[in-house]
Amino acid sequence: MTIEIYDTTLRDGAQGVGINFSVSDKLRIAEHLDTLGVTVVEGGWPGANPTDTEFFAAMRTRPLRNATLAAFGATRRAGVRPQDDPQLRTLLDSMAPMVTLVGKTWDLQVVDVLRTTTEENLAMIADSVRWLVAEGRRVVFDAEHFFDGHASDPVYALRCLDAAVSAGAERVTLCDTRGGTLPDQVETVVRDITARFGSIAGIHCHDDSGCAVANTLAAVRAGAVQVQGCINGYGERTGNANLCTLIPNLQIKMGMRVIDEEQLARLTEVARDVAEIANISPPLSAPYIGQAAFTHKGGQHIDAMSKASYAYQHIDPARVGNRRHSVITQQSGRGTVLEKAAGFGVDLTQDQALARRVADEVKRLEHSGHSFEGAEASFELLVHRARGNVAPFTLIDYIALVEQREGRSLVCEATIKVQIGELVVHTAAEGNGPVNALDAALRKALSPAYPEIGATQLFDYKVRVLDGRDGTAAGVRVLVESGDHHRRWSTVGCSPNIIEASWSALADAFEYAIIAARERSGLSGEHLEIVRLEREAAAAG
Numbered sequence: 001m002t003i004e005i006y007d008t009t010l011r012d013g014a015q016g017v018g019i020n021f022s023v024s025d026k027l028r029i030a031e032h033l034d035t036l037g038v039t040v041v042e043g044g045w046p047g048a049n050p051t052d053t054e055f056f057a058a059m060r061t062r063p064l065r066n067a068t069l070a071a072f073g074a075t076r077r078a079g080v081r082p083q084d085d086p087q088l089r090t091l092l093d094s095m096a097p098m099v100t101l102v103g104k105t106w107d108l109q110v111v112d113v114l115r116t117t118t119e120e121n122l123a124m125i126a127d128s129v130r131w132l133v134a135e136g137r138r139v140v141f142d143a144e145h146f147f148d149g150h151a152s153d154p155v156y157a158l159r160c161l162d163a164a165v166s167a168g169a170e171r172v173t174l175c176d177t178r179g180g181t182l183p184d185q186v187e188t189v190v191r192d193i194t195a196r197f198g199s200i201a202g203i204h205c206h207d208d209s210g211c212a213v214a215n216t217l218a219a220v221r222a223g224a225v226q227v228q229g230c231i232n233g234y235g236e237r238t239g240n241a242n243l244c245t246l247i248p249n250l251q252i253k254m255g256m257r258v259i260d261e262e263q264l265a266r267l268t269e270v271a272r273d274v275a276e277i278a279n280i281s282p283p284l285s286a287p288y289i290g291q292a293a294f295t296h297k298g299g300q301h302i303d304a305m306s307k308a309s310y311a312y313q314h315i316d317p318a319r320v321g322n323r324r325h326s327v328i329t330q331q332s333g334r335g336t337v338l339e340k341a342a343g344f345g346v347d348l349t350q351d352q353a354l355a356r357r358v359a360d361e362v363k364r365l366e367h368s369g370h371s372f373e374g375a376e377a378s379f380e381l382l383v384h385r386a387r388g389n390v391a392p393f394t395l396i397d398y399i400a401l402v403e404q405r406e407g408r409s410l411v412c413e414a415t416i417k418v419q420i421g422e423l424v425v426h427t428a429a430e431g432n433g434p435v436n437a438l439d440a441a442l443r444k445a446l447s448p449a450y451p452e453i454g455a456t457q458l459f460d461y462k463v464r465v466l467d468g469r470d471g472t473a474a475g476v477r478v479l480v481e482s483g484d485h486h487r488r489w490s491t492v493g494c495s496p497n498i499i500e501a502s503w504s505a506l507a508d509a510f511e512y513a514i515i516a517a518r519e520r521s522g523l524s525g526e527h528l529e530i531v532r533l534e535r536e537a538a539a540a541g
């Protein structure tokens, strides 16, 4: 059976707290949704704000390849003909082939909010739908507050749907607008609607009771043929039904045809890219697509997973484009080190002693306050160093100064001395804080020999104050997230002193950037040595 996926990330999702899409953000997301294979992309409410109006104008020159574009709006105002309602005109002018009209189906709201009669509301639904259909648009009717309306006055709620269907709406979407309905109630109501109107119902759930996904699945079981939701469950208040959970549940667990398997395998990438565009951290523990969804931490679990991958995973993560991870912690043994190293292309199975040494070093460092759980790049460097690989640079010394004199603004300056091959480089730089100044000075020192770090930037800097334990002094742990055009990586530093902790996280970040760029370039060690010597010579003038 085929289920239509109706995405409303660009309209309902954009109502989420902390979300602010620009026109270009919306265009990029629409493209992602189109490649993912959703049936409908709801672009927004043209006329309601300049961003949405501009978005629809831009979409005229870049049509979607797979999905249908829908414009969202409301039924006509009371006492006005559809052709005289400027809001309905704007929907037509958007040129979107599909129009989704929201209308009231709850008698109380018609009287209290719309301030009109229940009969006029029925005419508003029918007239608006009929006019848009006559103008050549496909129409979806979003029955707002449907479940509340149905509970309050089922006869009236059904008359509203009937008005839309008789006027030519191709779908009636039952909305749990307040998100307070539970799955069994949803299932009963949708079953009744399907029995009366046939396979025409869509479902639109909000997560205020934590049941948006469960409610949507219940509706599908009861005959709904269209599911509405948002990527990463963005949306008003607690969010909309999460499409990144719904799509795999429908396809993998319920055997529905939703999108192609190759498209499903891009789900994780799409979820993370959309999070990136929304400027919200990708959801860590989200089902299917979260970084933690297939991550194993306990030693016993990791051991079991190495024997039978079904032990603690409900599906093969590759089906949704995710990966299995194991986390390095002080409970990790040699087995985890072997698996992690294999993850970045280093085979340690022939050197069990080295794996043991790395595991012991992890234990020692984590005991002193490091945490490699969120700093995979620092762990990778640990393995590189244990294998005797030469670091691209070594620190000789540094000075970080913070100065404020006679009420003038704060000045931060850092001076560092590093050795790169045979060359000693001495640089100084200013910054808006001591860490920023160190970052700038180190960048200046390394750039001539390693121009690839030019593309590297710092994305996040987190400090955690650690309790003193087992006689060690209280200290801080610094986590730095850096990245370039290709990827992101995290490094850790730990010390009783915040500058020292920051320095070691920063130094790891740059070292990792250089090593990763080398590996990407695919040059042999010998060739790289020549490149490095040439660069040194150039830097020395």
Ligand SMILES: [Zn+2]
Pocket (backbone or CB within 6 Å): 012, 177, 204, 206, 240
């Ligand atoms: Zn909604």
